[in-house]
Amino acid sequence: MTQIGIGILGGGYMGKAHSVAMAAVGAVFNTALRPRLEMICASSPESAERYRAAYGFARATDDWRLLVNDPAVEAIVIATPQETHREIAEAAFALGKPVFCEKPLGASIADSAAMVAAAEAAGVVNMTGFNYIRTPASQFARQLIAEGAIGDVTWFRGEHTEDFYADPQAPATWRTSGMANGTMGDLAPHMINAALALLGPVAEVMADVETVHAKRPGGDVTNDDQAQMMCRFESGAMGHMFFSRIATGRKMGYAYEITGTKGAIRFDQEDQNALWLYEMDGPEATRGFRKILTGPAHPDYLPFCQGPGHGTGYQDQIIIEAKDFLEAVATKTNKWPTFKDGHDVNRIVAAALASSDTKSWQDVNAF
Amino acid sequence: MTQIGIGILGGGYMGKAHSVAMAAVGAVFNTALRPRLEMICASSPESAERYRAAYGFARATDDWRLLVNDPAVEAIVIATPQETHREIAEAAFALGKPVFCEKPLGASIADSAAMVAAAEAAGVVNMTGFNYIRTPASQFARQLIAEGAIGDVTWFRGEHTEDFYADPQAPATWRTSGMANGTMGDLAPHMINAALALLGPVAEVMADVETVHAKRPGGDVTNDDQAQMMCRFESGAMGHMFFSRIATGRKMGYAYEITGTKGAIRFDQEDQNALWLYEMDGPEATRGFRKILTGPAHPDYLPFCQGPGHGTGYQDQIIIEAKDFLEAVATKTNKWPTFKDGHDVNRIVAAALASSDTKSWQDVNAF
Amino acid sequence: MTQIGIGILGGGYMGKAHSVAMAAVGAVFNTALRPRLEMICASSPESAERYRAAYGFARATDDWRLLVNDPAVEAIVIATPQETHREIAEAAFALGKPVFCEKPLGASIADSAAMVAAAEAAGVVNMTGFNYIRTPASQFARQLIAEGAIGDVTWFRGEHTEDFYADPQAPATWRTSGMANGTMGDLAPHMINAALALLGPVAEVMADVETVHAKRPGGDVTNDDQAQMMCRFESGAMGHMFFSRIATGRKMGYAYEITGTKGAIRFDQEDQNALWLYEMDGPEATRGFRKILTGPAHPDYLPFCQGPGHGTGYQDQIIIEAKDFLEAVATKTNKWPTFKDGHDVNRIVAAALASSDTKSWQDVNAF
Amino acid sequence: MTQIGIGILGGGYMGKAHSVAMAAVGAVFNTALRPRLEMICASSPESAERYRAAYGFARATDDWRLLVNDPAVEAIVIATPQETHREIAEAAFALGKPVFCEKPLGASIADSAAMVAAAEAAGVVNMTGFNYIRTPASQFARQLIAEGAIGDVTWFRGEHTEDFYADPQAPATWRTSGMANGTMGDLAPHMINAALALLGPVAEVMADVETVHAKRPGGDVTNDDQAQMMCRFESGAMGHMFFSRIATGRKMGYAYEITGTKGAIRFDQEDQNALWLYEMDGPEATRGFRKILTGPAHPDYLPFCQGPGHGTGYQDQIIIEAKDFLEAVATKTNKWPTFKDGHDVNRIVAAALASSDTKSWQDVNAF
Ligand SMILES: NC(=O)C1=CN([C@@H]2O[C@H](COP(=O)(O)OP(=O)(O)OC[C@H]3O[C@@H](n4cnc5c(N)ncnc54)[C@H](O)[C@@H]3O)[C@@H](O)[C@H]2O)C=CC1
Ligand SMILES: NC(=O)C1=CN([C@@H]2O[C@H](COP(=O)(O)OP(=O)(O)OC[C@H]3O[C@@H](n4cnc5c(N)ncnc54)[C@H](O)[C@@H]3O)[C@@H](O)[C@H]2O)C=CC1
Ligand SMILES: NC(=O)C1=CN([C@@H]2O[C@H](COP(=O)(O)OP(=O)(O)OC[C@H]3O[C@@H](n4cnc5c(N)ncnc54)[C@H](O)[C@@H]3O)[C@@H](O)[C@H]2O)C=CC1
Ligand SMILES: NC(=O)C1=CN([C@@H]2O[C@H](COP(=O)(O)OP(=O)(O)OC[C@H]3O[C@@H](n4cnc5c(N)ncnc54)[C@H](O)[C@@H]3O)[C@@H](O)[C@H]2O)C=CC1
Structure with a gap:
């Protein structure tokens, strides 16, 4: 059992999630590398210290450089706002330290391009934090499609919808300005990543992006409240994606429906332990969508529970991420999704924004 | 109780449905006018006679003009293929006879424009057969939105998806040629009609229409296997619609999700007796989508059953149509949806096809 | 096409449903015998005349004997309260006229025993009105079990729950007195009938019957508000049934779950067009309950609609009943469920009441 | 931040779950006491050492007495088979060490009675491991009922059903002998505990317990494959519970439906992040069961995630248990459910077994 010193930047929503994940992942997955919670960084000394005590880190700081440079910190988790991702990642790579960075990768496509370049130049392990695709159900969906269980895919519909800004009277905050914090910047990346994971590259997009409530x-x-895009995958499949932070009633609407020539798949993160599969075989009279409950027969489930249908949750997705990151670090071999994958998502976001501006189909390869 | 002689053209899928509806509607709705099944027409004398005997008509013919001209036939129901709609309707209007015509209204926008003109010139009652919007659930959805129950609508997603051509080996037939028989021509009208009924006029569309299996x-x-379109309603709401006859696993995927500033509505025809409503009020902890089962409290349900949740079905939608048509005839006053409404649907179909061809947003008013 | 003169007793909830069914069944099922709505009877001349006009009967009366004796009335449908069933049926049998009688068969086990005896003595066609088991879904469930699709059945759970008396302030009416009008008398028969149809005879019962709101x-x-019973089928399967008219939130809670050694079935009448089937085969990773939407592949669906998933409703169940009744009359051969089957249900009701009174298991064969 | 040395007995299914929980709980809940994984015990030195390394304990042993007696072990978690619970707990109490013990509490009612006595004699903190009732959804259900949200409860239906022995060809193991390992011994306790938590004490039971597959x-x-019991709560509510390990298709069928005079609640652990609530108010037309997704507004959710609908899983239930246990230890004040609560469950199990044997209602107070 080899220890590895972990430094986490940010102690908020995701900083906490990654701290818990690093505390639990060894016991869950019996990982070769065992995280040692070395240092946590937040924007003030007080908050940093508060997080340190709460999550069980050895040390705290409000200076991210200090954390990155600290010799006991051997791997970096970036869970600070998008504007900070690039600078931190570049500094870490310069020191040859592996970096896990929360989605979206940087605040812009320029950021993510630079981050990919820095990662490749350094030759260090890097990973982007797309946690939702980590559920046993979505991993299994990916596997089913890859195995041809639903034939050739003809249609993909995805959405990432939540309602935290549904109330027009919800006040303006930092979240309501900055393209990286709008719906395209903040929510879209998860589902775009899913689309890429499940169907492969997107060739073209035609989008419509809008701010519904311009004053709060x-x-x-x-920045934008909701956005949609039609797309064409390189495989030829037709697709559509919708993103919204004003989708009244939707709490975690990361959902997809995928149609193929032999079957179909449906998934909704609000019931993350179920995957719906239709197979076009057997007698017509007994065909139907099957509600498969995840269990030990599905990817990355068993370490959480021996019983099927007992269910994993949000935090478990982060633990699965931590496992893969540690494994990549241990083997010095990148695991999906890398910074490159995070950047590919950003390219589609950029193409979509351009499309909405110009009201025309955009070739993703131009971005 | 006044009788009215009904002539029905076509004895297939919809010809039968309308025959049954005319047989049942009087008893169900205690209508002022009572249908007398006078004559049925089909393409051969043999089939016409077979339908006559089966459905209980007095007479049969294979000549639609004979039926239309027959003095005992006082109202006409057109349930023949789209190519025949126009000529029949025009002949009936020329005689001052009210006409109910199945969707889509004619085989093209030229047809439907002419049919609207003929109806208006004659000043006779006319109605287009969009049955799905007749369910108690969808009528109630319409009422809820009109009353402001979900606030200002910001997003509409609709689909009409079935899988009768999902199998790439399903053979080519008349259904696989002729734009009026493809997905846009045949399935899209139902959901476009729903969109108009629920949200009002569509201003602009941007579509992508495709034939997935070009050889069978x-x-x-x-003609097309699947099609999607982004749209903008005149109200400002953003929308998306998807149509498919190759949607593996989908049997009656007439479904919509409508988001407003105060609530949201969801419906899926595959469970046509339920409407899902989310209201953004009360304590956060008890909010959620409510599964409302239709019952006597909802439009046009009580005549079918005194018990809530007991359910109506496909045939009942046609009976509701027959009730409205008879009422329009009795009062010589059009009821929604008229030929004009059927034509408005065709205009959007035409705009969408043009959009897909030109890969550009199209103003619906130009069609 | 041979006509048959139909006389219906009662013009309320079920009197109407059977009137509509008789008006529609010929066209739907192309029946050999075609109903002629000859006469309707209700408790006052005014209501009888109102029903006559509304449902399209030739004549009306408030004297059931007059209807039964009328020579133009060739088949009788009893849709009056349970207390009246026996006398009417006996009179009809005495004249050799076939009788369809709504559930429950009479107001007591004595009634139903006498009715069975009268029917057998007369050798005339007779049928009991258990409509819910007529849905394509439940018919298909029955077929699946009979074919062994779920192996040997080990467990049955059924319920018939509604909430029309859930509000303790709902006033006392005729429904709140008389054992035939309580939950055991009025609701239980439907689900007991289903249990018998799906699993075969019940050997023993152990029940608990109660009046929750003794004053209104x-x-x-x-009479009783809710009741439950454990049971043992003759096949050896264990079972449980629950009945309630105070099941807040339940509108049409006719639902069952059946477990076998190779699979399982679930059904809920509130979504009557879906049957859930689990089959214990194929890889563990893709097993799950399949939501089968009824369609032309299922019993008695196609005559209502050519499209799968388009759905049937409450009224359609009564039309299916009418079809079977007419067929039985035409062939002078009983079809399931006969009076005998209605009486078998009453025997279980009687055994359950005795069990609840004596707090002991009761052998159904003793009733 | 005060540390506490934890000793866990058993490294299997639950031993692992508790190890992970102890590793994570501090960071999740910012607990006052911080677990130090001191020692783990399993039945062989090899397995103990393997668990130690995997879960991150300091030391391992195959002698439970050694663990219990170790001065660095300050609190004990028993996750060994039911036969071992009593002896271990008694030894720990004798040393004044707090004990968390997995359900069922001991292998018999004699065991649990002794364990309660030992706990009370020692005056030490004790807790029984009923994890399922810990989900935010079930905690919220409990709160809703306590607040009167559904009025007076009139009906409770609960089940704990799984299918790990559904296949009649699944071989006999230690699980198929010993009453503590059958369905009543092993699965029933969870749902009985839920019934008590949600509705209060059970007064009487009438059960039917059976071994379906006597040879494997x-x-x-x-021991038993499935069992059902009717019951009467002290509140007067009627109830039913069903337990099965042969419930084909059911993976985690911990489910309940609770009806009250003003509303109703439904829950199914297979979708553990949703609670269904029906409230009998507002217009009839908009009533329905509401699917509430758990979120920060519900008990013990926020520490896992700031976003509603993001979901918790099986492992999180164990983390919640660990939090409450640590809090009880820190404050030297028992938290629900204690050994007494575990014993109360066993009393009902005993009453049910007696009822099934004697085929009679049993007064729970006699056990
Ligand atoms: N994968 C997922 O499900 C989610 C991902 N995210 C992503 O995680 C990242 C962080 O978001 P949240 O945790 O929601 O934010 P947050 O606002 O909850 O926390 C941000 C943390 O970063 C710290 N911070 C901010 N600027 C800093 C600086 N210059 N130096 C050091 N510390 C600084 C703050 O003190 C705070 O602790 C973002 O990139 C966001 O897009 C956020 C939520 C969910
Ligand atoms: N509202 C709905 O749910 C549906 C609407 N439809 C519409 O109903 C119409 C009829 O379609 P189906 O019933 O499916 O077709 P079908 O092929 O089942 O029946 C067509 C009938 O028209 C008769 N017919 C054809 N050409 C004729 C002619 N020149 N003269 C006299 N009779 C002729 C045929 O003999 C046949 O009886 C179409 O416009 C279709 O789009 C169809 C299915 C569902
Ligand atoms: N299968 C099902 O789903 C249902 C079955 N039922 C059964 O149908 C039967 C009728 O119930 P509902 O229609 O609900 O009752 P209802 O109260 O709606 O109608 C009863 C009808 O019987 C007439 N009637 C009563 N006494 C009469 C008499 N002595 N002579 C002539 N007419 C008389 C009344 O005038 C009225 O028209 C009952 O046996 C009931 O259990 C009722 C509802 C649903
Ligand atoms: N709350 C829940 O959801 C569940 C609770 N349980 C309960 O947890 C307890 C443990 O069950 P599982 O973890 O499934 O069993 P398991 O068979 O997976 O693990 C049992 C562990 O106890 C150890 N052990 C057995 N006898 C021992 C002894 N005399 N001394 C020291 N170690 C010994 C074994 O080496 C093994 O590590 C049982 O009481 C069971 O009823 C089990 C599964 C789920």
């Missing part, structure tokens, strides 16, 4: 108490809104 | 055993396919 | 505005309640 | 490859089966 406290100020103007300068 | 028996010949080439010359 | 307007008077005392003298 | 490898030997005779001497």
Whole structure:
């Protein structure tokens, strides 16, 4: 059992999730590398210290460089706002330290391009934090499609919808400005990543992006509330994606429906332990969508529980990420999804924004 | 109780449905006018006679003009293929006879424009057969939105998906040629009609229409298998619609999700007796989508059953149509949806086809 | 096409349903015998005349004997309260006229025993009105079990739950007195009939029957609000049934779950067009309950619609009953379920009431 | 931040779950006491050492007395088979060490009675491991009922059903003998505990317990495969529970339906992040069961995730248990459910077995 010193940047929503994951992952997955919670960084000394005590780190700081440079910190998890991702990652790579970075990869396509370049130049392990695709159900969906269980895919519909800004009276905050914090910047990447994982590269997009509530108490809104895009995959499949932070009633609407020539798959993250599969075989009278409950027969489930249908949750997705990151670090071999994959997502976001602006189909390869 | 002589053209899928509806509607709705099944027409004398005997008509013919001209036939139901709609309707209007015509209204926008003109010139009652919007659930959805129950609508997603051509080996037939028989021509009208009924006029569309399986055993396919369109409603709401006859696993995928600033609605025809409603009020902890089962409290349900949740079915939608048609005839006052509404649907279909061809947004008013 | 004169007793909830069914069944099922709506009877001349006009009967009466004796009335449908069933049926049998009688068969086990005896003595066609088991889904469930699709059945759970008396302030009416009008008398028969149809005879029962709200505005309640029973089928399977008219939130809770050694079936009448089937085969990873939508591949569906998933409703169940009744009459051969089957249900009701009174298991054969 | 040395007995299914929970709970809940994984015990030195390394304990042993007696072990978690619970707990209590013990509490009612006595004599913190009732959804259900949200409860239906022995060819193992390992001994306790938590004490039971497959490859089966019981709660509510390990298709069928005079609640552990609530108010037309997704508004959810609908899983239930146990230890004040609660469950199990044997209702207070 070899220890590895972990430094986490950010102690908020995701900083906590990764801290818990690093505390639990060894016991869950019996990993070769065992995380040692070395240092946590937040924007003030007080909050950093509070997080340290709460999550069980050895040390705290409000200076990210200090953390990155600390010799006991051997691997970096970036869970700070998108604007900070690039600088931190570049510094870590310069020191040859492996980096896990939360989605979206940087605040812009320029950021993510630079981050990929830095990662490749350094030749260090890097990973982007797309956790939802980690559920046993979605991993299994990916496997089913790859194995041809639903034949040739003809149609993909995906959405990432939540309702935290559904109320027009919800006040303006930092979330309501900055393209990286709008719906395209913040929510879309998860589902775009899923689309790529499940169907392969997207060739073209035609999008419509909009700010529904341009004024909110406290100020103007300068990023998007909802967006949709039609797309064409390189495989030839037709697709559509929808993203919204004003989708009243939707709490975790990461959902997809995939149609193939031999079957179909449906998934909704609000019931993340079920995958719906239709197979076009057997007598017509007994065909139907089957509700498969995840269990030990599905990827990365068994380490959480021996019983099928007992269910995994949000935090478990982060633990699965931590396992893969540690494995990549241990073997010095990247595991999917890398920074390159995070950047590919950003390219599609950029193409979609351009498409919406120009009201025309955009070739993703131009981005 | 006044009788009215009904003539039905076509004795197939819909000809039968309308025959049964005319036999049952009086008892169900205690209508002022009572249908007398006067004559049925089909393409051969043998089939016409077979339908006559089966459905209980007095007479049969294979000549539609004979039926239309017959003095005992006082109202006409057109349930023949789209190519025949126009000529029949025009003949009936010329005689001042009210006409109910199955969707789509004619085989083209030229047809439907002419049919609207003829109806208006004659000043006779006319109705287009969009049955799915007649379910108590969808009527109630319409009422909820009109009353503002979900606030201002910001997003509409609709689909009409079935899988009768999902199997690439299903042979080519008349259904696989002729734009009026493809997915846009044949399935899309139902959901476009729903969109108009629920949200009002569509201003602009941007579509992608495709033939997935261009060759089938028996010949080439010359119409579309699936199609999608982004749209903008005149109200400002953003929308998306998807249509498919190759949606493996989908049997009656007439489904919509509508988001508003105060709530949301979901419906899927595969469970046509339930409407899902989310209301953004009350404590956060008890909010959720409510599965409302239709019952006597909902439009046009009580005549079918006194018990809530006991359910109506496909045939009942046609009975509701017959009730409205008879009422329109009795009062000589059109009821929604008229030929004009059927034509408005065709205009959107035409705009969508043009959009897909030109890969550009199309203003619906130009069609 | 031979006509048959139909006389219906009662013009309320079920009187109407059977009137509509008789008006529609010929066209739907192309029956050999074609109903002629000859006469309807209700408790007052005014209501009888109102029903006559509404449902399209030739004549009306408030004297059931007059209807039964009328020579133009060739088959009888009893849709009056349970207390009236026996006398009417006996009179009809005495004249050799076939009788369809709504559930429950009479107001007591004595009634139903006498009715069976009268039917057998007369050798005339007779049928009991258990409509819910007529849905394509439940017919298919029955077929699946008979074919061994789920192996040997080990467990049955059924319920018939509604909430029309859930509100303790709902007033006392005729429904709240008389054992034939309580939950055991009025609701239980449907599900007991289903249990018998699906699994075969019940050997023993152990029940608990209770009046939850003994006082209601307007008077005392003298029959039961809810009841449960454990049972043992002759096949050896264990079972449980629950019946309630105070099941808050349940509108049409006719539902069952059946477990076998090779699979399982689930059904809920609130979504009557779906049957859930689990088959214990194929790889563990793709097993799950399959939601089968009824369609032309299932019993008695096609005559209502050519499209799968398009759905049948409550009224359609009554039309299916009418078809079977007419067929039995035409062939002078009983079809399931006969009066004998209605009486078998009553025997289990009687055994359950005795069990609840004596707090002991009761052998159904003793009733 | 005070550390506490934890000793866990058993490294299998639950030993692992508790190890992970102890590793994670501090970071998740910011607990006052922070677990130090001191020692783990399993039945052989090899397996103990393997678990130690995998879960991150400091030391391992195959002698439970050594663990219990070790001065660095300050709190004990028993996750060994039921036969071992009593002896271990008694030894720990004798040393004044707090004990968390997995369900069922001991292998018999005699065991649990002794364990309660020992706990009370020692005056030490004790807790029984009923994890399923810990989900945010079930905690919220409990709260809703306590607050009167559904009025007076009139009906409870619960089940704990799985299918790990559904296949009649699954071989006999230690699980198929010993009453503590059968369905009543092993599965029933969870749902009985839920019933008590949600509705309060059970007064009387009437049960039917059976071994469906008495022979399996490898030997005779001497404990039960499925069991049902009717019950009466002290509140007057009627109830039913069903337990099965042969419930084909059911993976984690811990499910309940609770009806009250003002509303109803439904829950199924297979979709553990949703609670269904029906409230009998507002207009009839908009009533329905509401699918509430758990989120920060519900008990013990927020520490796992800031986003509603993001979901918790099986492992999280164990983390919640660990939090409550540590809190009880820190405050030297028992938290629900204690050994007494575990014993109360066993009393009902005993009453049910007696009822099934004697085929009579049994007063729970006699056990
Ligand atoms: N994968 C997922 O499900 C989610 C991913 N995210 C992503 O995670 C990242 C962090 O988001 P949240 O945790 O929601 O934010 P948060 O606002 O909850 O936490 C941000 C943390 O970063 C710290 N921080 C901010 N600027 C800093 C600086 N310059 N130096 C050091 N510390 C600094 C703050 O003190 C705070 O602890 C973002 O990239 C976001 O897009 C966020 C939520 C969910
Ligand atoms: N509202 C709905 O749910 C549906 C609507 N439809 C519409 O109903 C119409 C009829 O379609 P189906 O019933 O499916 O077709 P079908 O092929 O089942 O029946 C067509 C009938 O028209 C008769 N017919 C054809 N050409 C004729 C002619 N020149 N003169 C006299 N009779 C002629 C045929 O003999 C046949 O009886 C179409 O417009 C179709 O789009 C079809 C299916 C469902
Ligand atoms: N299969 C099912 O789903 C249902 C079956 N039923 C059964 O149908 C039967 C009728 O019940 P509902 O239709 O609900 O009752 P209802 O109260 O709606 O109608 C009863 C009808 O019988 C008439 N009637 C009563 N006494 C009469 C008499 N002595 N002579 C002539 N007419 C008389 C009344 O005038 C009225 O028209 C009952 O046996 C009931 O259990 C009722 C509802 C649903
Ligand atoms: N709350 C829940 O969801 C569940 C609770 N349980 C309960 O947890 C307990 C353990 O069950 P599992 O983890 O499934 O069993 P298991 O068979 O997976 O593990 C049992 C462990 O106990 C050890 N052990 C057995 N006898 C021992 C002894 N005399 N001394 C020291 N170690 C010994 C074994 O080496 C093994 O590590 C049981 O009481 C069971 O009823 C089990 C599964 C689920």
